[in-house]
Amino acid sequence: MEYCVVMVTTATEAEALSLADQLVAEHLAACVQILPIQSIYRWQGTVHRDPEWQLLIKTRIALFEQVRDRLLAFHSYEVPEIIALPIIAGSPTYLNWVKEQTQKPSRG
Numbered sequence: 001m002e003y004c005v006v007m008v009t010t011a012t013e014a015e016a017l018s019l020a021d022q023l024v025a026e027h028l029a030a031c032v033q034i035l036p037i038q039s040i041y042r043w044q045g046t047v048h049r050d051p052e053w054q055l056l057i058k059t060r061i062a063l064f065e066q067v068r069d070r071l072l073a074f075h076s077y078e079v080p081e082i083i084a085l086p087i088i089a090g091s092p093t094y095l096n097w098v099k100e101q102t103q104k105p106s107r108g
């Protein structure tokens with residue numbers, strides 16, 4: 001498996017857009033979809049119910065650590081959800097596009 005979807009949530013749409021812009025600009029992601037969601041979770045002994053923004057980041061598995069590090073450097077949460085789900089199958093033309101978009105352009 002060469003490709004994955006990295007999932008992360010943010011508290012605000014502005015933060016989600018900022019993170020997505022950075023990842024795409026740096027060729028760490030081919031595409032980032034941003035969705036409004038509702039999360040229910042336990043944090044520090046209290047159950048919370050909060051609106052959040054879910055980022056679905058399409059990238060290559062080989063780039064996961066760089067994506068994770070970039071997210072951790074700029075994320076506002078103390079413990080952000082950063083998980084990768086493998087893409088086990090997909091349209092060959094789409095996956096080729098993901099590969100092309102997540103390779104730094106050669107200088108020439």
